[in-house]
Amino acid sequence: MSSPWIQGLRSVALEVPDLAQAEAFYTGTWRLEVAHRGDSVLYLRGTGGDGHLLALHQGTEVPRIRQVTLRARSREALDAVAARVVAAGGTLLAPPHELTRDPAGGVGLKFRDPHGRIFQVVHGDSRQPEGPAVKDRPIRLTHVVLNSHAVDETQVFLQQALGFRLVDRTGIMAFMNCDRDHHTIAIGISDNDALNHIAFLMPDFESVMRGGGRMKDAGFPIQWGPGRHGPGNNLFNYFIDPFGVVIEYTAEVEQIDDGYEAHGPEHWKWPPGRVDQWGISAAPGAALKDAQRRIFFATNP
Template sequence: MSSPWIEGLRSIALHVPDLAKAEDFYTRTWRLEVAHRGDDALYLRGSGSDAYVLALHAGGALPQIRQLTLRARSREALDAIRENVLRAGGEMLAQAHELTRDPAGGFGLKFKDPHGRIFQVVHGDARRPDGAPVQDRPIRLTHVVLNSHAVDETQGFLQEALGFRLADRTGIMAFMNCDRDHHSIAVGITDNDALNHIAFLMPDADAVMRGGGRMKDAGFPIQWGPGRHGPGNNLFNYFIDPFGVVIEYTAEVEQIDDGYQSHGPEHWKWPPGRVDQWGISPPPAALLKEAQRRVLFVPT
């Protein structure tokens, strides 16, 4: 299962109220590294091949999503994506051009979907050689979950415009696939279009657990976890960052191909009292659920 045009998820860009505070948290506690500093912007990388995975821009009092960046399989794919986006009801914000202001470079285009979510798709951006994962450091982004007040429309747009496929659908979420990862974007079924959470891939289960301890020591307790999801089969610990953004440490994400059997909500049901495979942790608390509704895309 894979998109003919999208190679994978690369990065997410946020507006945050305090860049210095964000740098301290995301480097010292979350364990990313500074890749580049720009004018009122900070670019952070994991231990993987992406030039950066998180871009932080100076913003107002509340965090906002600036854009979600995907990587195209080819330069020609950008042209196909442009046509697909327009046909699917999206709006182009920037035609394909050289990304001279982006520290990763390459070519890219930008568009918004019918509900105002802003996407960038790039090709030819800088990559670093693959190396061994670094203990307790995030490797890359593995998925981003975006809420939707109209999940069928959002799912349809991702399929038509970007070639994503539905991997699984539960009673609360549609899991969209574009590469070997079970899902790179998931769509939360709710009454708003906020950012649900950002998931960072860790090297192994121990890193997910040690990360939970490190975050707790720094004053950021686990908001949900530890546990193992159903769709994707991945381990998880969820947290809320200093600005109210929900972030996840995850590992062991299921790798799938065209032989994967998709399932619907009737398949993904847990026994009473459980919200994951293990049944150890209580359900997400109200604080987490509220945070998953607050971070919206920048208006265009």
């Protein structure tokens, strides 16, 4: 493990303009399950142990991201993060407290980073029994990619506040690690601070491919893929949901330890015409690139 405080990514909260439409898409097409219903909010889970992966809130016409929720290694880790967030230049929005409004419960804190991104860190939240993976259904979230107009500053903040480490950097992205998954947060090098995409872990190659076919049949074509990334070595298919949020089916994410050797942009280069290891798919098109810069963090979640 690299971070002494953060175990991994638990969930992402979004505001959507039509909660009923969101439920139909994310249960019927994306294949999550309803974990809990609240007042104008819906919590959806995968087949893994997390109580929920997505919290979908009824919002206005403009979809937004409310927060990214990470899981702490211990209750003591929450206090350490609270102190380090402030020291690193972030703003503590809520100190460690009982999460009575979250159906998964536990203790958590909330903070805003120097560029307006909102994170929650939780410990002791309820888990569901984790059985065998189910074909063609998401297990958990594996990573979230957040754009940054100041990637070096964002990288330093994640290192100082949360104990992440840089494991790889390409010409377009910095990959940040906290545990076994190659990256849990990646920073997209950009001129904005939008949500780039959310990645859902599938059981295997077959599930990533069948998911691509199912999404295509439902009117949501693959925007990029199928392919295999360089950093992380993971399989991918990218899509745009009904509200413009970029989501990814992925599998076979590289598992690393503290001995992993980091590489820079000079290492992660492909032959002309390729943008991944396989070279089957074309580069991401304008629709995907546009969607990856449209979903911003809410200012008052």
